[in-house]
Amino acid sequence: MITLKKKNMLCMIFILEIVLVFGIFSPDSFYQHERNHLYPYNITDSHAEASVYGPPRSYINIHPPSEPLVQYGGFKPSFPIFPSIPQFQPQLFSSSPFSSDFGQPVTPAGLGAPDTAPIGAGCAPLANPCTNGKYRTLDGTCNNLKYPTWGAANTKYGRLVAPKYADGISSPPTSVQGQEPLPLARLVSIVMFPDLPVPDPLWTLVTMSWGQVITHDMSMAVGTTQAKRHSTRCCDDNGRLLSNNNPHCFSIIIPEDDPVFSKYNRMCMNFVRSTTDIDSGCNPGTQPAEQLVAVTHWMDASLVYGNSIQVNSLLREQAGGRLRVEFKDHRPFPPTTRNKTAVCDLPSEREPCYQFGDRRANQNTQLTVLQILLLREHNRIATVLSHINPHWDDETLFQEARRILIAEYQHINYYEYLPIILGTENMLKYKLIYKTKGYTKDYKENVDPSVLNGHATAAFRYFHSAIQGHFQLIEEGRHVVDSARLSDFFNRPVIIEENGNLDHLTRGLATQSQEEVDPFFTSEITDFLFRRERPFGRDLRAIDIQRSRDHGLGSYNDYREFCGLQRAHKFEDFLDFIDPERVEKLAVLYAHPDDVDFTVGGSLEAHAPGTLAGPTFLCILLEQFYRTRVSDRYFYELGGQPGSFSPEQLREIRKASLARIFCDNSDEIHTMQPSAFLKISASNPLVACSDYDKIPAIDLNYWKESPHGSYLYEDYKKK
Numbered sequence: 040m041i042t043l044k045k046k047n048m049l050c051m052i053f054i055l056e057i058v059l060v061f062g063i064f065s066p067d068s069f070y071q072h073e074r075n076h077l078y079p080y081n082i083t084d085s086h087a088e089a090s091v092y093g094p095p096r097s098y099i100n101i102h103p104p105s106e107p108l109v110q111y112g113g114f115k116p117s118f119p120i121f122p123s124i125p126q127f128q129p130q131l132f133s134s135s136p137f138s139s140d141f142g143q144p145v146t147p148a149g150l151g152a153p154d155t156a157p158i159g160a161g162c163a164p165l166a167n168p169c170t171n172g173k174y175r176t177l178d179g180t181c182n183n184l185k186y187p188t189w190g191a192a193n194t195k196y197g198r199l200v201a202p203k204y205a206d207g208i209s210s211p212p213t214s215v216q217g218q219e220p221l222p223l224a225r226l227v228s229i230v231m232f233p234d235l236p237v238p239d240p241l242w243t244l245v246t247m248s249w250g251q252v253i254t255h256d257m258s259m260a261v262g263t264t265q266a267k268r269h270s271t272r273c274c275d276d277n278g279r280l281l282s283n284n285n286p287h288c289f290s291i292i293i294p295e296d297d298p299v300f301s302k303y304n305r306m307c308m309n310f311v312r313s314t315t316d317i318d319s320g321c322n323p324g325t326q327p328a329e330q331l332v333a334v335t336h337w338m339d340a341s342l343v344y345g346n347s348i349q350v351n352s353l354l355r356e357q358a359g360g361r362l363r364v365e366f367k368d369h370r371p372f373p374p375t376t377r378n379k380t381a382v383c384d385l386p387s388e389r390e391p392c393y394q395f396g397d398r399r400a401n402q403n404t405q406l407t408v409l410q411i412l413l414l415r416e417h418n419r420i421a422t423v424l425s426h427i428n429p430h431w432d433d434e435t436l437f438q439e440a441r442r443i444l445i446a447e448y449q450h451i452n453y454y455e456y457l458p459i460i461l462g463t464e465n466m467l468k469y470k471l472i473y474k475t476k477g478y479t480k481d482y483k484e485n486v487d488p489s490v491l492n493g494h495a496t497a498a499f500r501y502f503h504s505a506i507q508g509h510f511q512l513i514e515e516g517r518h519v520v521d522s523a524r525l526s527d528f529f530n531r532p533v534i535i536e537e538n539g540n541l542d543h544l545t546r547g548l549a550t551q552s553q554e555e556v557d558p559f560f561t562s563e564i565t566d567f568l569f570r571r572e573r574p575f576g577r578d579l580r581a582i583d584i585q586r587s588r589d590h591g592l593g594s595y596n597d598y599r600e601f602c603g604l605q606r607a608h609k610f611e612d613f614l615d616f617i618d619p620e621r622v623e624k625l626a627v628l629y630a631h632p633d634d635v636d637f638t639v640g641g642s643l644e645a646h647a648p649g650t651l652a653g654p655t656f657l658c659i660l661l662e663q664f665y666r667t668r669v670s671d672r673y674f675y676e677l678g679g680q681p682g683s684f685s686p687e688q689l690r691e692i693r694k695a696s697l698a699r700i701f702c703d704n705s706d707e708i709h710t711m712q713p714s715a716f717l718k719i720s721a722s723n724p725l726v727a728c729s730d731y732d733k734i735p736a737i738d739l740n741y742w743k744e745s746p747h748g749s750y751l752y753e754d755y756k757k758k
C-alpha cells in the first residue's frame with residue numbers, strides 16, 4: 040500500500056519530470072544528454088579495459104587513464120568537466136576553530152571496552168612527558184612533541200565546517216525551513232541509493248576491503264559498536280519505537296511502505312548516538328558537541344597492534360617479537376578472543392572468533408582475511424629479523440617488525456591504493472606523494488592529524504558503494520570454486536579456516552571485481568546488514584546518513600563552499616555535478632538545498648577524471664590524506680627523525696606491494712598479479728610469487744645491526 044506521503048512523492052517526481060522535460064529549469068547542459076542514456080551503465084570487458092590503460096606499475100604504480108573511468112550514466116555536461124578541483128588547496132596550517140583542541144588528553148582505551156570513552160577522556164592533561172623515541176607509542180601520544188595528544192586514541196574528530204545542530208549544541212539538525220524534520224534517512228537510502236550491481240571494470244575487491252583496513256586503522260566513533268548489536272535499545276525486538284526518552288537514542292524510522300521492512304512490520308531501526316565530549320564531561324554543554332575517536336588517528340596499523348599498551352600486551356607472544364597465533368593444521372591463525380559472544384555472532388561456540396588489535400576485525404570475511412595476512416606479515420618480518428640479529432630481544436624485534444610493517448603499509452596506501460581513488464596526478468599536485476628516491480622533508484608540526492568528521496562520517500563512507508553482495512572463492516588456476524553471500528558471514532569468520540579457504544578468499548580478493556563506486560549500494564548492506572539468521576538486517580546507507588546528522592555534520596552545500604565550489608541556492612544549481620534525475624529526487628525529498636546531507640549530495644556527484652570520487656568528496660579525501668601524511672613525524676619517507684630509516688632501508692621499503700604481502704603470507708598461493716588492486720589482464724598478468732623482478736621483495740638484511748648499534752649492510756655483505 041502506498042502511503043499518502045509516498046503518493047505525494049511519486050506525484051512530485053512526475054511533475055518534476057515534466058518540468059525538466061519542458062525546460063522550466065532551462066540550464067543548457069541539462070538537455071544535452073539523452074535521458075535514456077542515464078541507465079544502464081556501460082559495462083565493458085574488464086580485461087580488455089585494463090589493458091587499454093597500459094602497464095599498471097611504474098614509479099607510482101597506477102597511471103590514471105586519460106578518460107574518466109566512470110562515465111557517469113552517460114551524463115555529460117557541455118562544459119569541460121572537472122579540469123581540476125576548483126580552488127582546492129590543502130589547508131596546510133589550518134587549525135580551524137572547530138578542529139581538535141591542543142593539548143588533548145588521553146586515557147588509554149581500557150581492555151574490555153575500547154569503544155566507550157572513559158569519563159574525563161579528552162580533557163585531562165597528558166600525565167607523562169614525551170621522550171623523542173624511535174618507535175611510535177601504541178596509543179598515538181607523543182608523535183607531535185609540541186601537542187603530544189594530537190592523534191591519540193579517545194580524542195575528537197576534526198571539523199572543517201561549522202557543526203550543524205538544531206540547538207547549536209548537540210541536537211540533530213532539522214530543515215532550515217521551519218524546523219521541519221529532515222527526510223527519513225531510510226527513505227533517502229531507498230530513493231537515492233538503490234541496488235544496481237555493476238562490477239568495476241578495473242579494480243579488484245581488495246580495493247574495497249583495503250579501504251576498510253585504512254578506515255579501521257584511523258577511526259572509530261566512540262559509543263558505536265559498528266559490528267555487534269548495541270546494548271542500548273531504542274527500538275524493541277519487534278521493531279517498535281521505545282518511548283524510553285534515552286537521550287542517546289536517535290532511532291531510524293522506517294517508512295510505512297518500506298519495500299523490505301514493512302513485510303516484517305518493522306517501524307524502527309536501532310540507532311544510538313556517538314559519544315561526545317559533552318558525554319565524557321570535557322565540554323560543559325556550552326560548546327557544540329564533538330564526537331570522539333576510539334582509536335589512534337594515525338596511519339599506524341593500530342588495527343594490527345591495538346590502541347593501548349593493555350590491548351597490545353594481550354596480542355603479543357612475548358617471545359621473538361611475534362604476535363600470538365594459534366596453529367590449526369600447521370597454519371597460523373589469530374588467537375581466539377576471550378569473549379566470543381561479545382565479539383562475534385556464532386551459531387556454535389565451536390566456531391572461531393578472533394582477537395585482533397581492532398574489535399571490528401571479525402565484521403566481514405574479506406576484512407578478517409586481510410587482518411590475518413597483516414598479522415602473519417608481522418610475524419614473518421619478526422622471524423627474519425631474529426635470524427639476522429640474533430642478539431635482539433623480544434621488545435626490539437617487536438618494535439622493529441612493527442616499524443617495518445607500518446612503513447610497508449603506508450607505502451602501499453600512498454603509492455598503490457590512494458592513487459586509485461584520488462588520482463595519481465592529484466596526489467602529486469597536492470603533495471601527497473613525491474617522485475623522489477630520497478627522503479621527503481614535508482613534516483609539519485602545526486598540522487592537526489585528527490581524522491576529519493566530514494571524512495569519516497561522509498566522504499570515506501562513499502566507498503561502501505564498492506562492497507560486493509557476494510564474494511568468490513577462487514583456486515590457483517583462477518577458477519571460481521564457490522561463492523558466498525556477504526550477509527551469511529557478518530561477524531562469523533568460520534569460512535576462512537575451512538578447506539584451505541584462506542587462499543581461496545585471498546585470490547578472490549585479488550581477482551573478483553569490486554562493485555563500481557557509484558550511487559548504487561548492494562542490498563546485502565542496505566537491507567541485510569548484520570541480519571544474523573533473520574530475513575532482514577540493517578541499512579548501512581541509512582545509518583551513514585543518520586550518523587552524519589548525529590554528528591551535526593555541515594550540509595552538502597557547506598562542504599561545496601568549503602571546497603571552493605558554488606553554493607547552490609536552488610536545487611538546479613546542483614546540476615553542475617549531479618545528474619538531473621537525481622537532482623529531481625533531491626528536490627522532492629528535501630525542503631531546501633541547504634538541507635541536503637553531505638553524505639547524500641557528495642555520493643551523487645560525477646567523478647573527477649581518473650578518480651573514484653566527485654569533486655567535493657575528493658577535496659575532503661585529499662585534505663585528510665594530506666594531513667595524515669604531513670602531520671606524522673614517523674611517516675616512513677621522512678628523513679632526519681629518530682624513527683627514520685636509512686636510505687638503503689627506505690629504498691627497500693619502497694619495494695613493498697600488496698601482491699608481495701599476499702604471496703608471502705598465504706598458505707599455498709604461488710602466483711599473483713603485480714598490482715593486486717588491479718584486475719588481471721595482459722598488462723597485469725599472473726606471475727610466479729618466486730619472480731622477485733616482477734613482485735619485488737624487501738631485503739631485510741639491510742636491518743642487520745653492527746655491534747655498535749648502527750646498520751652497516753656493506754660491512755655485513757663483506758662478511
Ligand code: HEM
Pocket residue numbers: 247248249250251254258259260263264265266402403494495496499500502503505506564579582583586
Ligand atoms: C563489507 C564491508 C563493510 C561493512 C560491512 C561496513 C560496515 C560499517 C559499519 C557498520 C559502520 C558503522 C556505522 C555507524 O554506526 O555509523 C561503518 C563505518 C565506516 N565505514 Fe564501513 N563497512 C564496510 C566497508 C567499508 C569501506 C570499504 C570503507 C572505505 C573505503 C568504509 C568506511 C567506513 C568509515 C569511514 C566508517 C566510519 C568509521 C568511524 O566510526 O569513524 N567501510 N562501516
